[in-house]
Amino acid sequence: MKRRLNLFIISLMALLVHSCQEEYFVDLKDVETALVVEGYISDKGGIQSIRLSYASKFQSVESPVYAYGANVILHVSDGTTWEFHPGWAGYYNLPADFLAEPGKTYTLEIQLTGFDGEPRVYQSIPQAMPSPVNIDDAYAEFSEELFFFYSTETDYVYQRYVPGTNAMVTASNTDGSPVRFRFESEMYLQYVIRYDGVIPSYDYCWIRRDVTDFAGSDINLFPNQQNSPTRIAFIPSIPFYMGHLGFPRYPYDGVRVIINRMFTLNEQGYKFHKDKNEQLGDNGQFFDPIASQVKGNIKCISHPDELVLGFFEVSSEITRPYLVNANEYYNILEVDLLDLNFDLIPRAGCKLDTLPDFWLP
Amino acid sequence: MLKKSYLPLLLLFSLLLPQAVKAESTSFSGNQPEGLQITELTRQLEQKHQTRIFYLEEWFAGKRFDPQIADLPLPQALSRIIGELRLEVMVHDGMIFIMPSEAPQQQLSAPGDVAIIGNPNEFGRYSRATITGKITDGSTGEPLFGAVLFDPESGIGASAGLNGRFRMELPVGEKRLRISYVGYEDRIQPIRLVSDGSIDLELFISSTQLQEVTIMAKRAEENVLRTQMSMISLDAKSIQELPGTFGERDIVRSITLLPGIQTVGEFGTGFNVRGGSADQNLILVENVPLFNSSHLFGLISVVNPDLVNNVTLIKAGTPAKFGERASSVMDIRLGNGLSTETASVTGGLGVLNSRILLQTPIIKEKASLEFGARTLYSDWFLGRIPSKDLMNSAAGFHDLTGVINFAIGTKNRFTIFGYRSFDRFSFGGESDYEYANTMASFRWNSFFGPRLSSTFMAGISNYDYQVKEVPPQQEFRHLQMNSDIRYKTIKWQLTFQPSHNHKIETGLHAIEYGISPGRLVPLTEETVIKPKTQADERGLELAAFFSDDISITEKISAELGLRYSHFLQLGPAKVNLYQQDMPMTPDHIADSVFYGRNEVVSQYGGLEPRIGLRFTTGETSSVKLSFSRINQYINLITNTSVMAPTDVWKLSDTYLKPLKSDQYALGYFRNFSENRIETSLEVYYKQLHNVIEYKSGAEIALNDYLETDIINAKGYNYGLELYVKKNTGRLTGWTSYTYSASMRRSDSPYPENQINNNTYFPSNYDRPHNFVLNTNYNISRRWRFGATFTYNTGRPVTLPELTYWQGGNMMVQFSDRNKYRLPDYHRLDLSISLGENLRTDRRGKGSWTFSVMNVYGRKNPYSVFYKKDSGTFHSDTSFKLYQVYIIGQALPTITYNFRF
Known part of the structure; x- marks a missing residue:
């Protein structure tokens, strides 16, 4: 009897404490899809493109639907217009001779027939291209970062803090205006594999990876402060922990280079990326917090009440390589580009007993 | 030979009695000369049913009964015999005893009821007898020092002492006592004095001199006759009849069953009054505010119900002596005061928690002590649940409450109150939540005569919480975040009552606030997170008030009040200055200004008029109007729909303007069936200025630029509340229906500070339809059945509608703010209680309550x-929507309450 009572009470507690959670489906039949614009124009040159697609209903398992058949035009403040040419998978490309310039204002216009057969005209808020910020300093800082690991043996995902080096830069504007930029960093690793034989041989190898998993893509945090430090990358100090990112587990001692692309943003662009980062950092909570909503800069001129998602970004870009001293993880040294074009480095490869052209000493 | 087969009749009587009494009203033939006398009727019944019936003949003196009663089944026959007399039937060992009712001593029954004082069996034995008792304010339970009893027939009178107690010797027999007190309705109480005995009497404030016949209508008419509207008052007896939560009476959660008051669900701290957020309610416990009213994140309120003497909740027309919060005032008074005559211990053993209460006089009628404690013992249970997370979890609370009352002389009375609650909850051994309320107050009542009195009060109330992150084997992540609020108050009030229908109150009130918004502390040397402390906030709120409650004519009364409040934000403080003509974001900080200690950083103030009018439209009906303006200088900052213990309190400052609420209310009040049934219909409209709303993705904790995530919005709430309550009889309870709306609107030229493009949207507390049915049915003197059904429109929520790709990331587009609603809420709770044994010779007594929450699951x-799901290892990024429910199944609980 006592045991029964015990079980009874335990069951009650389990009911109480273990509040239940189950998937919830919301009726979205009245929700209409929206055009999504992914537009990034920079002054770097090369092929500039935007992508048009349609949003999917939440909890939908459908693949993205791309928008084809659109007329996409770029209006420049100097009075010129440029027409995009359709590509694959919703991409529209500017002519190769297009080159954006800081100080000019760009307006994107999209003409597209909607699902209801009616023509629609979409237009971005005019976007001024800012001048690039000045990179004033680069240095290293010790830090730790939370990493996720996956064990194939146990099929178990676990997390752990990993020590390493923060690559920091400081930036400013000559005129003292707010410093706003976003950046993308990649890590480039070159290493040598030695084969011991009668005649030793060497593999000269390299590999390039996004470093997004360890803070390789972000915005600067304090736009009102000139020369405030911004972390552009985190370099784990233990080679093993980079294995899951595609870096070789062994041997690892080699040269690390961070290639940092910095996009100077106008105020709207900065706000968009900040909101976007906030939403990406959210993961829902029990107490139902107010969600992070991201607002774009595209309007539907012909149907003003229609929702349009996405953003048309106009930014000036600078690319800088930073050499990471392989033997001292706590120091980072800025290096010149020398005569190396880092864009031409293949993403990965090895050359037996042959030094590639881009090989760093 | 007496048969024992009558034993089940006890239950049978109980079930049939209501119907029998109802039938009696049309066919009872008492006083008919040709009817049977009681002796003949009972003889026939005894013969027919082979039993014995015991009674005193004088109880039926002069009455004649319909002979057909003898042919009725015994239960119905007996119910016809006792009819309207204050008698009861008991069956014991096969015999039937008709005896005087053991109804409560407070004679609050229907008109014409005669209170029998003394032992009826001693009728005729004495020529004179002594009446003792207590006279109290029926609304607050406060003893009425100086109240007068008078017997016009003998010319003998007596007055109540400091503790409201009186003693008067009178010739035995039928009397009509007049009880009066300045500012209160006179009352005529018919009594039949048999021998020495006691009676407790209640008087109620009223502004109208009524005819005697109306005065006799007593307590139930209070809802009609008082000027104050939108008020709910529960005395200790009413509290005992409230529906339980987990087998225990719960003041705060029960209040949410009343019209205009809602809560977000089973979980969640506080309650919402007429569309206001939880922080807009001033919950006063012995005059000091309670900052977190819930244990276990909202499952149980922190107020120990055993100690509560009375609760008053005011939703509109708030008297000028109250301010601070915009939506409501809940005034909770504890303890029995000096009326505690003997030491007693009461308590309860529940599935979740236990409680105990000690009440004892220190010096009889001079000083008394009451002390209560409750604790939750769930750790032991959690450790035995076969779940790894739950086994490593802990949940517990305790609260301690103490009240000391003492009197010095006859004109000074003191109350010392202390309170401490502590909650702890940890899940899976990784995170640990702790929060605590600490309150203390000192109250000094001085009586300068029957017309003038003063009250001085000083008190403190502190609330603090801390969250610890202590993941095992990851000491570098061990950290602690805490926050606290410190509240100190002094209040002085003078009450002058020039006549019984005129009352003037005036006073001064000062409050000092101190808030530590947040401190982040590494717990180990290995912790990689840097410590961070947000600057403390300090403020001073000063107020003066005056109110005049007066009967203008026989049918019109008014309560006119004015309060002036002034708030000073004090340094040290750093104020960010933002660029002109730009949205307020951290990017647009132009400069900062530093203020030294006690420098005034910002200040606000304003008059707060309070107007209440009552027009009597009949003997049992009235129309009431009210207007009230309240400025609120402290707000709870929360970006969630529900109030969580880890939310941060914040004072008004340079950017966060004080919340201003203007409320207009109109009500019609009418009682039926000689006040057995109360009804009311109220409508209200509330205009809100500077109500806090939040930008999308607002950050609350440790945000140095909090003002950039907050929007000073506008809003309005309106509603209609229907309420029907049955006060007496075997079936009691209430039902209510509320229709309400609560809307908000941002008002900014900058898109960043706009919500839904500056159009009105439903607030988190907009739940248009609310229906409550709460009933108690006394099956017998010991068995009672209770049922509570609640229905609410689901609360508004903001849900994701679309997903899309942007720069390689899957993004979510949410709906407009609060575009959707959760499914409607409804729940049925049932309970059955076995009351204490009625035998008076037992020292220890116990009662059982078995209840089932959410009966149909x-x-x-x-x-x-x-x-x-970021899809790092197994799949692509995907989103799923989840709902959480707290009690998804029928949840039975059992509680044992004891008293000795």
């Missing part, structure tokens, strides 16, 4: 949120 969603 409704899964009422508490919240809906989305989770993102």
Whole structure:
């Protein structure tokens, strides 16, 4: 009897404490899809493109639907217009001779027939291209970062803090205006594999990876402060922990280079990326917090009440390589580009007993 | 030979009695000369049913009964015999005893009821007898020092002492006592004095001199006759009849069953009054505010119900002596005061928690002590649940409450109150939540005569919480975040009552606030997170008030009040200055200004008029109007729909303007069936200025630029409340229906500070339809059945509608703010109670309550949120929406209450 009572009470507690959670489906039949614009124009040159697609209903398992058949035009403040040419998978490309310039204002216009057969005209808020910020300093800082690991043996995902080096830069504007930029960093690793034989041989190898998993893509945090430090990358100090990112587990001692692309943003662009980062950092909570909503800069001129998602970004870009001293993880040294074009480095490869052209000493 | 087969009749009587009494009203033939006398009727019944019936003949003197009663089944026959007399039937060992009713001593029954004082069996034995008792304010339970009893027939009178107690010797027999007190309705109480005995009497404030016949109508008419509207008052007896939560009476959660008051669900701290947020309610416990009213994140309120003497909740027309919060005032008074005559211990043993209460006089009628404690003992249970997370979890609370009352002389009375509650909850051994309320107050009542009195009060109330992150084997992540609020108050009030229908109150009130918004502390040397402390906030709120409650004519009364409040934000403080003509964001900080200690950083103030009018439209009906303006200088900053213990309190400052609420209310009040049934219909409209709303994705904790995430919005709430309550009889309870709306609107030229493009949207507390049915049915003198059904429109929520790709990331587009609603909420709770043994010779007594919450297992969603699977290892990024429900199944509980 006592045991029964015990079980009874335990069951009650389990009911109480273990509040239940189950998937919830919301009726979205009245929700209409929206055009999504992914537009990034920079002054770097090369092929500039935007992508048009349609949003999917939440909890939908459908693949993205791309928008084809659109007329996409770029209006420049100097009075010129440029027409995009359709590509694959919703991409529209500017002519190769297009080159954006800081100080000019760009307006994107999209003409597209909607699902209801009616023509629609979409237009971005005019976007001024800012001048690039000045990179004033680069240095290293010790830090730790939370990493996720996956064990194939146990099929178990676990997390752990990993020590390493923060690559920091400081930036400013000559005129003292707010410093706003976003950046993308990649890590480039070159290493040598030695084969011991009668005649030793060497593999000269390299590999390039996004470093997004360890803070390789972000915005600067304090736009009102000139020369405030911004972390552009985190370099784990233990080679093993980079294995899951595609870096070789062994041997690892080699040269690390961070290639940092910095996009100077106008105020709207900065706000968009900040909101976007906030939403990406959210993961829902029990107490139902107010969600992070991201607002774009595209309007539907012909149907003003229609929702349009996405953003048309106009930014000036600078690319800088930073050499990471392989033997001292706590120091980072800025290096010149020398005569190396880092864009031409293949993403990965090895050359037996042959030094590639881009090989760093 | 007496048969024992009558034993089951006890239950049978109980079940049939209401119907029998009802039938009696049309066919009772008492006083008919040709009817049977009681002796003949009972003889026939005894013969027919082979039993014995015991009674005193004088109880039926002069009455004649219909002979056909003898042919009725015994239960119905007996119910016809006792009829309207204050008698009861008991069956013991096969014999039937008709005896005087053991109804409560407070004679609050229907008109014409005669209170029998003394032992009826001693009728005729004495020529004179002594009446003792207590006269109290029926609304607050406060003893009425100086109240007068007078017997016009003998010319003998007596007055109540400091503790409201009186003693008067009178010739035995039928009397009509007049009880009066300045500012209160006179009352005529018919009594039949048999021998020495006691009677407790209640008087009620009224502004109208009524005819005697109306005065006799007593307590139930109070809802009609008082000027104050939108008020709910529960005395200790009413509290005992409230529906239980987990087998225990719960003041705060029961209040949410009343019209205009709602809560977000089973979980969640506080309650919402007429569309206001939880922080807009001033919950006063012995005059000091309670900052977190819930244990276990909202499952049980922190107020120990055993100690509560009375609770008053005011939703509109708030008297000028109250301010601070915009939506409501809940005034909770504890203890029995000096009326505690003997030491007693009461308590309860529940599935979740236990409680105990000690009440004892220190010096009889001079000083008394009351001390209560409750504790939750769930750790032991959690450790035995076969779940790894739950085994490593802990949940517990305790609260301690103490009240000391003492009197010095006859004109000074003191109350010392202390309170401490502590909650702890940890889940899976990784995170640990702790929060605590600490309150203390000192109250000094001085009586300068029957017309003038003063009250001085000083008190403190502190609330603090801390969250610890202590993941095992990851000491570098061990950290602690805490926050606290410190509240100190002094209040002085003078009450002058020039006549019984005129009352003037005036006073001064000062409050000092201190808030530590947040401190982040590494717990180990290995912790990699840097410590951070946000600057403390300090403020001073000063107020003066005056109110005049007066009967203008026989039918019109008014309560006119004015309060002036002034708030000073004090340094040290750093104020960010933002660029002109730009949205307020951290990017647009132009400069900062530093203020030294006690420098005034910002200040606000304003008059707060309070107007209440009552027009009597009949003997049992009235129309009431009210207007009240309240400025609120402290707000709870929360970006969630529900009030969580880890939310941060914040004072008004340079950017966060004080919340201003203007409320207009109109009500019609009418009682039926000689006040057995109360009804009311109220409508209200509330205009809100500077109500806090939040930008999308607002950050609350440790945000140095909090003002950039907050929007000073506008709003309005309106509603209609229907309420029907049955006060007496075997079936008691209430039912209510509320229709309400609560809307908000941002008003900014900058898109960043706009919500839904500056159009009105439903607030988190907009739940248009609310229906409550709460009933108690006394099956017998010991068995009682209770049922509570609640229905609410689901609360508004903001849900994700679309997903899209942007720069390689899957993004979510949410709906407009609060575009959707959770499914409607409804729940049925049932309980059955076995009351204490009625034998008076037992020293220890106990009662059992068995209840089932959520009888039909409704899964009422508490919240809906989305989770993102980043797909790092196994799949692509995907989102799922989840609902959480707290009590998704029928939940039985059992509680044993004891007293000795």
